Every structure is written in structure tokens, then in C-alpha cells.
Amino acid sequence: MSTSLPTRFQTSRLTAVFVALALVLSSPVARADNLAEIQKLMKSGQYPQALEKTDAYIAGKPRDAQGRFMKGLILTEMNRPADAIAVFTKLTEDYPELPEPYNNLAVLYAQQKQYEKARTALEMAIRTHPAYAIAYENLGDVYAKLASQAYDKALQLDSSNAAAQGKLSLIRDLVSTNTRPGGKPATPVAAAKPAEPAAKPAAEPARPAAVEAPKPAATVVPVAPPAVAATKPAEPAKVAEAPKPAEKPATKTGDADAEAEAAAAVQNWAAAWSKKDVRAYLGHYAADFQTPNGMPRKAWETERQQRINKPGKILVSVDDLKVTIEGNKATVKFRQTYKSASLNSSTGKTLVLVRVGGKWLIQQERVG
Amino acid sequence: MRRIAFGGLLLTVVAAAPALPVLGRSAAPVAATYSDAGLESQLARVYAEIEKNRLDKALELTEAMLRQYPNFRLGHLIKGDLLLARARPIATLGNAANAPADRLADLREEAVARLKGYRQKPSSNAVPRYLLQMQPDQKYAVVVDTQTARLYLYQNDQGRPRFVADYYISHGKLGAEKRREGDKKTPVGVYHVTASLPRQKLTDFYGSGAFPINYPNEWDKRQGRNGHGIWLHGTPSDTFSRPPKASDGCVVLANTDLDALAKNLQPGLTPVIISNEIEWLSLDDWQKERAALGKAIDDWRSDWESRDTERFLRHYSPKFKAGKQGFDEFARQKRQVNAGKEWIKVKTDNLSVFRDPGKDELVVVTFEQDYRSNNLSNQMKKRQYWIREDGSWKIIYEGAA
Numbered sequence: 215m216s217t218s219l220p221t222r223f224q225t226s227r228l229t230a231v232f233v234a235l236a237l238v239l240s241s242p243v244a245r246a247d248n249l250a251e252i253q254k255l256m257k258s259g260q261y262p263q264a265l266e267k268t269d270a271y272i273a274g275k276p277r278d279a280q281g282r283f284m285k286g287l288i289l290t291e292m293n294r295p296a297d298a299i300a301v302f303t304k305l306t307e308d309y310p311e312l313p314e315p316y317n318n319l320a321v322l323y324a325q326q327k328q329y330e331k332a333r334t335a336l337e338m339a340i341r342t343h344p345a346y347a348i349a350y351e352n353l354g355d356v357y358a359k360l361a362s363q364a365y366d367k368a369l370q371l372d373s374s375n376a377a378a379q380g381k382l383s384l385i386r387d388l389v390s391t392n393t394r395p396g397g398k399p400a401t402p403v404a405a406a407k408p409a410e411p412a413a414k415p416a417a418e419p420a421r422p423a424a425v426e427a428p429k430p431a432a433t434v435v436p437v438a439p440p441a442v443a444a445t446k447p448a449e450p451a452k453v454a455e456a457p458k459p460a461e462k463p464a465t466k467t468g469d470a471d472a473e474a475e476a477a478a479a480v481q482n483w484a485a486a487w488s489k490k491d492v493r494a495y496l497g498h499y500a501a502d503f504q505t506p507n508g509m510p511r512k513a514w515e516t517e518r519q520q521r522i523n524k525p526g527k528i529l530v531s532v533d534d535l536k537v538t539i540e541g542n543k544a545t546v547k548f549r550q551t552y553k554s555a556s557l558n559s560s561t562g563k564t565l566v567l568v569r570v571g572g573k574w575l576i577q578q579e580r581v582g
Numbered sequence: 583m584r585r586i587a588f589g590g591l592l593l594t595v596v597a598a599a600p601a602l603p604v605l606g607r608s609a610a611p612v613a614a615t616y617s618d619a620g621l622e623s624q625l626a627r628v629y630a631e632i633e634k635n636r637l638d639k640a641l642e643l644t645e646a647m648l649r650q651y652p653n654f655r656l657g658h659l660i661k662g663d664l665l666l667a668r669a670r671p672i673a674t675l676g677n678a679a680n681a682p683a684d685r686l687a688d689l690r691e692e693a694v695a696r697l698k699g700y701r702q703k704p705s706s707n708a709v710p711r712y713l714l715q716m717q718p719d720q721k722y723a724v725v726v727d728t729q730t731a732r733l734y735l736y737q738n739d740q741g742r743p744r745f746v747a748d749y750y751i752s753h754g755k756l757g758a759e760k761r762r763e764g765d766k767k768t769p770v771g772v773y774h775v776t777a778s779l780p781r782q783k784l785t786d787f788y789g790s791g792a793f794p795i796n797y798p799n800e801w802d803k804r805q806g807r808n809g810h811g812i813w814l815h816g817t818p819s820d821t822f823s824r825p826p827k828a829s830d831g832c833v834v835l836a837n838t839d840l841d842a843l844a845k846n847l848q849p850g851l852t853p854v855i856i857s858n859e860i861e862w863l864s865l866d867d868w869q870k871e872r873a874a875l876g877k878a879i880d881d882w883r884s885d886w887e888s889r890d891t892e893r894f895l896r897h898y899s900p901k902f903k904a905g906k907q908g909f910d911e912f913a914r915q916k917r918q919v920n921a922g923k924e925w926i927k928v929k930t931d932n933l934s935v936f937r938d939p940g941k942d943e944l945v946v947v948t949f950e951q952d953y954r955s956n957n958l959s960n961q962m963k964k965r966q967y968w969i970r971e972d973g974s975w976k977i978i979y980e981g982a983a
Contacts, residue, residue, distance in 0.1 A: 364665060
């Protein structure tokens with residue numbers, strides 16, 4: 215199990231959802247142009263203008279899900295949660311088959327601490343779309359929050375109680391640190407580059423009872439997962455496919471090798487983890503690795519060792535790798551699928567690697 | 583997406599629980615006679631689902647239970663666990679970060695006590711050793727087991743106790759065997775309900791009512807035990823129940839349970855026997871013990887009628903004491919009185935015999951004594967404490983009840 219807690223509600227999520235929907239419903243060029251322009255306004259933080267344009271757009275196409283969805287996003291960005299909730303709620307009524315409005319509704323409810331409502335919305339999202347990984351993760355967070363409320367009742371804690379406060383603020387941190395970084399979309403919507411030299415997906419027998427219904431993943435090129443080539447939820451792939459200019463011009467030539475190396479390092483890291491080879495696993499971490507909560511390196515290593523050495527098989531696989539190289543640093547975003555006797559999880563993860571003496575070593579490990 | 587294997591987790595605490603010990607030879611299989619179909623059966627179903635790793639169903643049941651008992655704190659704890667288990671692996675019952683350890687420990691103890699209590703119903707062929715003979719007008723008897731946090735209600739079926747219901751209870755913060763005022767312990771012994779205090783006369787702390795018992799009884803006083811105000815009572819409105827060890831010595835029930843129990847309590851009559859740990863006897867052994875005591879009591883009665891004072895006095899322990907009178911003085915007085923008797927008739931009616939759960943082999947005998955003789959007759963309610971000395975039962979205290 216990763217040491218970090220699951221990811222929280224992120225602007226990046228909302229963005230990701232937006233792009234996904236764009237693909238699902240894409241249609242004529244003029245429409246795409248309109249939407250692209252609105253998106254551009256949003257990206258530069260010009261929400262009132264974006265809203266105006268969206269309203270005009272919707273006026274012409276009152277049933278247009280994409281336009282209305284975007285309006286919901288803009289209202290969210292403008293900190294008008296009640297209006298945003300209204301827009302998304304209506305969308306769920308008109309398009310009950312779309313999971314994204316439910317998800318975003320849940321995020322808004324969660325921000326308002328209406329966790330039961332958030333839970334219901336997310337459970338709806340999953341019902342309509344059983345492989346919707348983002349909803350699962352958000353639901354995990356909502357469950358944790360509801361759990362905390364139940365504990366407060368069980369143990370007679372309230373917010374004025376110091377112990378309770380510590381606990382609540384911990385969770386509040388996780389929720390709030392993820393609110394938008396500036397106006398910028400958090401995920402660099404990098405142009406999808408076919409990832410690595412694509413060793414053939416090992417034709418392993420599929421994991422028993424994968425919960426998700428296998429969905430055809432658009433451009434996912436499984437990067438030789440050591441053990442498992444699992445079909446993954448499609449969402450991240452769609453993000454990758456977004457018809458958007460990358461923020462930076464796509465990979466400079468010469469970085470291609472570095473990308474391959476960094477991706478290989480991540481694969482090897484996951485392989486060492488799966489093999490429960492603690493030495494090799496820890497060997498993937500740089501000397502200046504930022505341990506969770508700044509715990510002492512030794513303590514962190516011991517903890518990792520204990521967890522990895524727990525009896526039972528561990529299967530860790532990574533896919534949908536997106537590598538960004540910046541000098542001696544590589545940021546690798548990917549889906550981590552973790553399977554052990556006690557836990558199945560699939561989370562987004564980001565590793566920041568640093569090149570040390572020709573090796574890529576992990577400097578930061580984040581969920582999300 | 584996240585599936586946590588924590589079936590059995592909550593139950594590891596319970597699994598090791600031994601079956602109820604039944605003294606004697608015939609330990610009958612535990613009969614499933616559930617009378618408290620309310621909260622505990624629901625709790626047991628929740629745990630059963632957890633054992634089968636059907637956490638969704640467990641959560642559903644927990645939420646239903648909480649709709650019915652919104653202040654059931656343990657229920658909220660389990661709900662928290664079941665929700666959290668969807669978010670991350672959990673290790674134990676009660677995973678709240680930064681929770682006060684004592685409150686968490688209290689709820690865990692309650693969970694164990696409730697589940698054990700639910701699973702280990704007394705065998706239909708076993709009775710608490712203490713209920714040797716109920717008098718005809720005692721409709722019910724209450725037996726408390728402090729260690730398992732359980733109260734058992736028995737109906738008087740022509741002298742034979744018949745199990746009716748059992749309830750989760752809380753007792754003293756510092757346990758049982760009360761000795762001193764303020765020691766936060768619950769007394770162990772044979773008592774009875776002395777009064778009924780309705781909710782209107784009480785603060786919220788006592789919940790839906792209270793039933794004082796006669797601690798300290800004659801034996802307690804003789805042992806130098808003191809303190810007062812030991813009640814059976816209900817629970818304040820902000821919680822459904824309290825931890826197993828919570829009171830200053832009282833026996834505390836959930837209000838719904840107290841209400842159910844209250845219907846069967848007769849002030850001045852209903853015995854309340856509080857034990858550390860109930861000793862269960864098979865019906866055969868119970869019958870033997872009851873017959874032996876019945877015979878001892880009847881021998882005492884007929885020896886009194888025989889006017890053979892020495893024969894009569896052999897029923898009394900050398901340590902006998904009644905008020906300030908010791909054995910010697912008592913013997914002298916009896917010899918003197920009996921000398922003037924031409925005949926004596928003694929009847930013991932409405933007899934009850936309860937064994938004390940304490941360390942001494944002690945039995946509390948209460949009856950209406952109808953004494954007639956050539957020069958004196960009187961009726962009184964008498965109480966005797968019989969103790970087992972060198973293999974036979976002797977009277978160590980007697981007085982008006």
C-alpha cells in the first residue's frame with residue numbers, strides 16, 4: 215500500500231473530466247472552436263468572459279451537454295457552488311448515463327461538507343459507469359470523511375475538541391491543498407506520446423475478478439508491466455488524447471531517451487515492489503527523497519520494509535505513464551494498480567525522479 | 583474499488599471467548615433462546631456480515647440499526663470502520679485517528695461484551711447456582727454477571743428459575759466486590775429491589791427509572807462493608823448505553839432494557855443477585871444442592887420443635903452472631919427458654935433460598951416464621967445466613983427481615 219493517502223478532489227480532476235466529455239460528445243468543427251475558445255478563456259482565468267460565452271453558446275443549443283457541463287465548471291471556478299450544483303444536477307437529470315456530472319456534483323457537495331449527498335452522487339456515477347476510477351477515488355475520500363464523522367459520534371468528539379480538530383484539519387488539508395493551484399490547470403495536458411518501446415503486454419492471465427469492466431483504452435500502451443497487463447479505466451487515456459496543444463512544445467528530441475529511462479526506472483520500481491525485493495525497491499529512492507510528513511528516512515524505510523514484507527502476494531503494476539523531462543528531473547504520472555491479500559486499489563500517482571549518476575531515482579512520491 | 587479483507591477482524595476479540603462454564607456433569611448444548619431481539623441481534627447480524635466479508639451489507643445493517651438507535655455510540659464506531667474500510671485498509675475496531683484511547687477502549691469492551699453475551703446464551707439445562715428456591719410471590723429474579731456485563735432475568739416457575747431475557751449492563755468503574763463508600767465498585771451478594779423511582783423524580787442521568795437495592799445487607803454490615811445508593815437504573819439521554827465499566831457502583835441498563843425489565847420488578851420482593859461471574863449448574867446438580875439445603879433447613883425446624891436444645895444448637899456455627907449476641911449467649915438463652923416449653927410448633931412459609939456469589943459458601947434463607955408454643959406465639963419474617971462449615975450447613979446469622 216502506498217504510504218500516502220488517496221488523492222482528493224482536484225481541479226485537475228474537473229479538468230480531466232471536462233476533456234473526457236469533450237471527446238465523448240465531440241461534433242462539428244464550429245462547435246469545437248467555440249468550446250475551445252471558452253476553454254482558453256478558462257485557462258487564462260477569464261471566468262466572467264468564459265461564462266458569458268458559454269451562456270451565449272448554450273442559448274443556441276439548450277440541450278448541449280458539453281456547454282452546460284462547461285458552465286458548471288466555470289461556476290465552480292467562480293466559487294458559485296450553489297449555481298454550479300444546480301447546473302450539474304440538471305445535467306444528471308437530463309443525461310443520467312453520464313458519470314462526470316455526478317462526480318463533479320459530489321466534489322461540490324464534499325466541499326460543502328455534505329458528505330452523504332456526495333456519497334450518493336458518486337455511487338450514482340459508479341452505477342452508470344462502473345470503471346470510473348476518479349469517482350472511486352473520490353468516493354474513497356468521502357467514505358473516509360463520513361467515517362470520521364461517525365467516529366466523532368462514537369467517541370463524543372466535536373470540532374471544539376482539540377483531538378478532533380487535529381483529525382479534522384488533517385482531512386481538511388488533504389481536501390483543501392488540492393484546490394486549484396492558481397488558475398492553471400494542474401495536469402499538464404500533455405500531448406499523448408506513445409509511451410515506451412512497448413514491450414508486448416505480457417499475456418498474463420488477467421487478474422482474477424478485476425472489478426472494472428474492461429474498457430478499450432484509447433492509446434494506452436502498456437509498458438511491459440512485469441507481472442500484469444491490466445486493462446485500465448479509459449479516463450486517463452482520454453485525457454492524454456486531448457486535442458489540445460501541449461503547454462510546452464512536445465518533447466524535445468534528446469529527451470526521448472531520458473523519458474524511456476525514467477519510465478523504465480518506474481517500471482523496475484514497481485517490479486521490485488511486486489517481487490517484495492525491499493533492497494531493490496528502496497534502492498529506487500534518492501538520498502534526498504522527501505519522506506511522507508517528513509518522517510526520518512530510517513523510520514520510513516523500516517515502515518516500507520514491514521509493509522512490503524507482510525505475508526501474501528503483492529502485485530503492483532503501472533500504466534498510462536506520462537513522462538515530462540526537465541533537465542535532470544523527470545515527472546512521471548501514471549496509474550498504479552495495487553493488489554494484495556487485503557487491498558485492491560487503483561490510484562493516480564506522480565513520481566518525481568532525479569538523475570543521479572546515470573540512474574533515475576525517486577525524489578518525490580505523491581498520490582494524484 | 584477497494585476491497586478490504588477485514589472479516590474476522592472485529593471478531594478476533596470475541597472468538598477466543600470460552601463457552602459459559604457449567605459446573606457439574608451435564609453441560610448441555612447452548613440453546614438459542616433470544617429474547618432481546620432488538621439491538622444485539624442486529625449487532626450480531628452486522629458482525630456476521632463482516633465475517634463473511636460482505637461489508638456493504640454490514641454497512642447497510644449498521645445504518646439501519648443507527649436509525650433505530652441513533653445514540654448507539656458503538657454503532658457509530660462500526661459505521662466509521664465500515665466506511666473507512668472502503669477508503670483504506672483498517673487494522674482494528676475503531677480506526678479514528680487521534681481518538682481518546684480510553685473512550686475507544688470503552689467501546690471495544692462494549693463490543694466484546696455485547697457479542698459474547700449474545701452468542702453465549704445460557705444453556706436451557708443450566709441455571710445460575712444462586713437461585714435455589716424462589717418464594718411463591720417472587721415472580722422474577724435478577725442475576726447479574728459483572729465480568730461479562732450481563733443481567734439475566736429469570737421467571738419463577740414453581741420454584742424453578744426459567745430464563746426469560748438477558749441484557750447488557752454496565753457496572754462499577756473499578757469493578758465489583760464493593761467494600762467502601764466511594765470505591766466505585768459494585769457489590770457482590772444477594773440483594774433485593776427495595777423501591778421504584780420513576781423518571782420524573784430523577785435527573786436525566788438515571789434515564790428512564792431507578793430501582794434501589796438493599797446494599798449493604800446484613801452480611802455486608804457484618805463484614806464491615808459500607809456505602810449506599812446502589813441502584814439498577816437507566817442511561818442518560820445522550821447515549822444509548824455506557825461502557826461495561828462506567829458507574830460508581832450501580833448496575834446500569836439501556837433505557838429500553840430497563841423499561842422491559844421494570845415490568846417484572848416487584849419492589850421489596852424481587853431478588854437481585856450480583857456476581858463477579860455466574861456459576862452455572864446443571865439442573866441435576868442444582869436439584870441436589872437445593873434438596874440438601876431444604877433438608878438442612880427442615881432439620882433445623884424440626885429440631886427446634888423437638889425442644890432438644892443441644893440438637894437444635896448444632897445447626898448454629900460457633901461464629902454465629904445476631905446483633906451483639908454471640909453463639910454462647912444465644913445458646914444460654916435458648917437453653918433457658920426451652921426449659922419452660924411443653925411444646926413448640928414452627929412453620930416456615932414463603933421460603934426463599936439464594937446462594938451468595940461471594941467467596942464464602944453462604945446461603946441467604948428468608949421465610950415467614952410461624953412460631954407457636956405453650957407460653958408464646960409469634961409470627962415474623964426471618965432471614966438467616968447459612969454457611970458451609972466442615973461439610974455441613976450452619977447458621978451464622980439470623981434476624982428479622
